Amino acid sequence: MDSQPLTETHDEIVRVLRDDGTPDPAVDPGLSTEELRKLYSAMVRTRVIDERLVTLQRQGRIGFHIGSLGEEAAILGSAFALRERDWGFPCYREFGAALLRGLPLQRFIDNMFGNANDLVKGRQMPDHYTCRQARWGSISSPIGTQMSQAVGFAWAARLRKDDAVALVYFGDGSTSSNEFHVAMNFAGVFRTPTVFFCRNNGWAISVPVERQTASRTFAGKGIAYGVPGVRVDGNDVLAVIAVTRRAVERAARGEGATLIEALTYRVGGHSTSDDPNRYRDKKEVDPWLERDPIERFRRHLGRLGVWSESDEDTLRAEADRQVREAIAVAEKTAPPQLETLFEDVFADPPWHLVEQRAELLRGPRAPSAH
Amino acid sequence: MDSQPLTETHDEIVRVLRDDGTPDPAVDPGLSTEELRKLYSAMVRTRVIDERLVTLQRQGRIGFHIGSLGEEAAILGSAFALRERDWGFPCYREFGAALLRGLPLQRFIDNMFGNANDLVKGRQMPDHYTCRQARWGSISSPIGTQMSQAVGFAWAARLRKDDAVALVYFGDGSTSSNEFHVAMNFAGVFRTPTVFFCRNNGWAISVPVERQTASRTFAGKGIAYGVPGVRVDGNDVLAVIAVTRRAVERAARGEGATLIEALTYRVGGHSTSDDPNRYRDKKEVDPWLERDPIERFRRHLGRLGVWSESDEDTLRAEADRQVREAIAVAEKTAPPQLETLFEDVFADPPWHLVEQRAELLRGPRAPSAH
Amino acid sequence: MPQMNMVQAINDALRVAMKKDDRIVVLGEDVGKVGGVFRVTAGLYDEFGDDRVIDTPLSEGGIVGAAIGMALYGMVPVPEIQFADFIWPAYDQIVSELAKYRYRSGGEYPCKMVIRTPVGGGIRGGHYHSQHPEAHFIHVAGLKVVCPSNPYDAKGMLLAALADPDPVLYFEPKRIYRAAKGDVPEGEYTVPLESASVAREGRDVTVIAYGAMLYEALDAAERAAQEGVDCEVIDLRTLWPVDIRAIEASVEKTGRLVVVHEAPRTCGFGAELVSLVVERVFFHLQAPPRRVTGFDTPFPYTLEMEYLPLSHRILPALLETARA
């Protein structure tokens, strides 16, 4: 690692967990047993929730879910590397990171149902939660828009002499958006304390990375902006932590932004609306199943002797119970009140929204079925 | 040059005219005497026109001009390197190239006056001419928009088995636009026969290149797109030709796009509306006056013995006369007819434009003074 | 005649046109191998190959910008924007370039293309998969905007748009992509742009609607009929340039107007329709015109059926207008 200063871009892929299963001590972030167990638990919990939500969608009980299957190391590791004072600007695939940062599970599940307790008042699709208290951004669907916002946020922090860093998530496909360009450019010019975390999961819905860019790597795109790039094995949670920590520290020291390319793979469909068999060969997926980030990390913990079979059983049972309980509660919670439709458009509703609210309340109700 | 294949990006700046005045035979494009004289004449004519138009604007006879003072080598050299079948997608600063490609001088001057003979029917500001017959694009003011269009155009040519190449002009500031990013990315992925010609003239109105990007070079931005970049001395017209020719040939061979960074300097204000003394030190300009591309080329021609003092006098007198004549004609030409306001919005005017035209024709005329 | 839904009809139109005119290329995100996230371009990649059905990088600006370049060359691009909500990165190219190209070049550079994009709510899409942004395009001089409501029109209007010399925004009401079914002739035929159709004749109130809301207007009209109010429902089909004669004729007959659209009310297309009517047939009007529209809020998720101007909200407007 020391041979790779974060001021240039390298092609090598940073790894901690070597093929023989042993960790590379030069890169290992050196987590305590407690931290290792916490991190692993968060990854498993994320997977358990993901599986449950896909089932719910199949049963027609929620409308949509966009999951993180296979990407848990990239998502959880990066969030784990943040300090409490730092901020995350998510894309749509990082609910696991939000939960780790403090989004209450019940609130997340409320968002999946868009009920009255949903923090965004049932206004957005599932997985478009918000949680300011967790220093976590608000999610929107348009690709890339969070990037320049993360730059502006981090820039503001620096201007206010606050050493908070903003980490922003996005996918390989998102690097083609206008937003990647302008955000990286502003971050380079103004040396904002921003960490660009690119989940290179191989696909943007049905479009493979070769169709996304002719650049040799995603990390290499940093060169165009004077922002150093680094590639990391995105299925090696310890490597992700190590690399992200260095980027966060560098940013906090006032040395500017870093672009991290985490190489991972979208094992599932793009979302519950997508059937990947339409456009990719199952054979392509198989090797990635073997590189499963959770299995890999568990083997490591097993070797270290800090995780047992019974730990695993307890964790899974507990995670499953928690999510089922949250679902039961959320499903019973009423939808948001009609009035909420007109709140928060502005700080105070102007005359036209007051009139429209009255019009809606006075009128007949919509047929309830979709 | 051979040591610099157009498949990678290099930091060195390609030059033909060495400091001692001799040409570097390894790079010299080897123009004939006739070509050298034609090229030189075009550069001088461009400067003469520029000077005249600035005067006209100061006299209030035209509303605006955006000139090319000091950038003639970059602009004329690149256009000179195109084959007849190739197309140019201009920014707003390349009227000299358009004239070289076949835009009639009278039509250009008509555009400066927005009169009835202006090919764009007086609808756009000065310097926003169009000339399809010269295989030259239509000019708009928004920065960058021509870039993805040049990519699409070149792509279409390739799909239609036409080996035409599209060369697109833009400034250093324009590399920050959304358009640079998406155009370069599409050009890389689809290997379109596009030559990206960046006039790095040091400034985007009052913003210097250091405020535009933290990238070490503009050519280096190609790395982010798998598009090779090359830097050329933009005040060395022979070097510009050599580099552009190679890029055009490469594109025509189906090997894809090239990004050329021509290092030059905007010696004048951004346009007649701008006073550069407000934001930059005159001292910065002086060294560039010494590197004047026209002087430099003339010294070379002098040394070659293909250009004399009397050639110079004849050329300047002739150029001056031509532009004065064109101005006299244009100034006497009537403004466009009222009806033209409603033409070309659609191929055929729909009912609402027919009605609005009638309304305008029926109503009183506007007070003529501005 | 085969029965088709909207998705199939649009797909069929593309296939018919592409077979006949090899200048036509389809490009966009996920339009190729997978055939579009709504499967509208399904099968075209296999039939016409990667050079004519092109999966692009994730950039609406690049898609439309490149399409403009293709059009300048003389091809007929059919860019798809995956959801209309994602068209804004291309808005500069559409507003500043596409709409103005012919004009600003004095006619030298026409720029013909058809931009297809799904619009509208009622599919549990929330803020960003539900919007109906026609007003943003109708206000821009130089663009034509269409929105068919049934498979027959969808195919015929797409073929007409592909033959039209001007840039056309072709809005596909996604809520009825599969729900609207009907007979669709094989092969080529066109439904002329700029012609509305009378979906239901009536004497008392003129109702203007389009896209998915047409069915809500028709449903409300049926229910109004049960209360003795006889509505004429006009399916605009082409939003701009609108078929002004059809509207005038109907309002001259009924003297009453209700406009329905999904987009937010303020500065929506309904405002233009109301204004045109009051300016042109003022003295025929017997009651204030009404707009039944989406509210002036972002498009919601859970309460989307309360947001949309469905039949239950149209009906009272019809009755009140008839009785005003």
Added chain:
Amino acid sequence: MPQMNMVQAINDALRVAMKKDDRIVVLGEDVGKVGGVFRVTAGLYDEFGDDRVIDTPLSEGGIVGAAIGMALYGMVPVPEIQFADFIWPAYDQIVSELAKYRYRSGGEYPCKMVIRTPVGGGIRGGHYHSQHPEAHFIHVAGLKVVCPSNPYDAKGMLLAALADPDPVLYFEPKRIYRAAKGDVPEGEYTVPLESASVAREGRDVTVIAYGAMLYEALDAAERAAQEGVDCEVIDLRTLWPVDIRAIEASVEKTGRLVVVHEAPRTCGFGAELVSLVVERVFFHLQAPPRRVTGFDTPFPYTLEMEYLPLSHRILPALLETARA
């Protein structure tokens, strides 16, 4: 009280606000050292430094996107878009993000800022330095849009906008940047948003105008008075949310309405104003409302004075409306 033009008044408002509230930062292209291409931010760079008056790279999307991030943090950014014609690269951030942030986050992330941008024609700017795009923003729920017509309002409304909790588009009518002059108080004062002003009282016809066209409307009103038609001219000042009471009160009195704006007519803000009036005070109306606007073409260069809805085009509309 000092006399100021619009440029000076806006500059003064920025200076007053920035001195008091160090959360305010100005950012944009050429706003720093050179003080803006119209010199609206002149002197601020020297006074407040590079951290608060920031020259940015050439990217409207980056300017607004970064400003949103700053606002989320708790700063009050004042991005400048050099010409409103160049706002489209930022449109996705404005429509999808800025306008919806408070709503989509359930109120957790308000996003307060003032986007300043010069608008309008009559300065020999052609297609791309003349447009008046208010309708594109009024249609988007969640944005406030203002357009002052004189130095007093310009300063007072900018200070009000900076104090407002919501995102505000602040349109500066550049044709009157220097031509409109008047007394402007020193220091702090506000002109409340959402309040129109009656620029001329009258009985016969209500004329609604704003920005540079206000003076054309006033001129036409004077000329109409000479022909015995007494017009009431309303300067909207805030375009949205509009001061509906002021409009209603005036039209209830006059029974006649003419709306003036520079933007193209179709789906312009005039359509909304006409619709609001006919919906709300229909039975007071004695003549069809009229719109005097830019034509539905791109903004021209040589013929711009024929394109603009100047006094000579407003006058006949006033007379005809009064006599209809």
